[in-house]
Amino acid sequence: MAMFQRERSNLYRKWFVIFAVSFLFGILLMNGFRETLLTSNGIFNDTAVNRLKYAEVNNGNFFWYVLKKRMKGYLLFGLLSTTFLGFFTVYAEMIRQGVLMGMTMTAAVIRFGVKGMLFIFASFFPQQLLLIPAGIMMLLWAYQNCTFLYFPSRNLWPAYRSAKRQWFRQFLMVLWIFGVVIIGCVLESYVNPLIMTDVSKFF
Numbered sequence: 001m002a003m004f005q006r007e008r009s010n011l012y013r014k015w016f017v018i019f020a021v022s023f024l025f026g027i028l029l030m031n032g033f034r035e036t037l038l039t040s041n042g043i044f045n046d047t048a049v050n051r052l053k054y055a056e057v058n059n060g061n062f063f064w065y066v067l068k069k070r071m072k073g074y075l076l077f078g079l080l081s082t083t084f085l086g087f088f089t090v091y092a093e094m095i096r097q098g099v100l101m102g103m104t105m106t107a108a109v110i111r112f113g114v115k116g117m118l119f120i121f122a123s124f125f126p127q128q129l130l131l132i133p134a135g136i137m138m139l140l141w142a143y144q145n146c147t148f149l150y151f152p153s154r155n156l157w158p159a160y161r162s163a164k165r166q167w168f169r170q171f172l173m174v175l176w177i178f179g180v181v182i183i184g185c186v187l188e189s190y191v192n193p194l195i196m197t198d199v200s201k202f203f
Contacts, residue, residue, distance in 0.1 A: 007156045015139075018091065019098040026102020034110060037103075052200035055193070063189035070131075070181055074138060078145075078174065086146025090139055097135070112203060122199040127188035134180040141173055 030037060080089040108116030147155040148166065 011156060015094060018094050022095045022098025023102040026099040026104075027106045028102075029099065030103040030106035030110070038107060038110060052196055055197060057189075057193040059190045059193070062193070063185060066188050067182065067185045070185060071178070074178070074181065077138060077142060081142030081145040082149060084146075084150050086142055086150070090143050090146070094139065115202060119199060119203065122195050123192070125192065125195060127184045127192055130180050130184035130187065134177050134184065137173070137177050137180075141170065141177065145170065 077089060077093065080086060105117070105120055108120045110116070112119060144155075144157055148170075
């Protein structure tokens with residue numbers, strides 16, 4: 001057990017480094033190509049921000065749109081984790097999220113200065129308080145699937161001797177993740193639009 005814990009700690013540190021490097025790359029990318037990416041029709045353009053000030057959101061429709069979009073991504077990610085490409089998928093998703101976050105935050109600061117961080121935090125709150133942990137858990141779930149199926153020598157978690165019990169545990173874990181995602185989508189659809197409408201009036 002102690003060995004597993006040490007190995008998991010090393011894995012988490014490696015993931016953090018990969019995400020941090022990807023985040024820094026996203027910052028450099030946005031700064032390097034700001035003239036191309038931050039045009040009048042680009043990210044955080046004036047028209048889009050002004051629409052937020054007076055937007056009337058159909059919360060029910062928005063919820064189903066957000067839920068469908070997020071669940072499709074999670075289901076595709078889960079399916080890929082059951083293939084030998086599972087490890088590649090985990091690291092590719094980690095890099096993608098790091099680059100996107102770095103680019104998005106940098107774009108907001110370039111557009112609005114320090115107030116841009118207020119815009120970003122408002123767009124994250126409160127749904128990301130649930131969606132970020134759910135995303136991390138999904139990465140772990142996918143990593144476990146791939147190790148159990150194709151690389152048992154690299155497994156860092158205690159495994160049941162019975163395959164049925166092992167897959168039942170994985171099933172319960174993914175149900176928990178999906179439950180958290182659904183709650184996050186509710187917050188994103190019903191609470192976040194109110195926050196964004198108020199915050200956008202400062203820009």
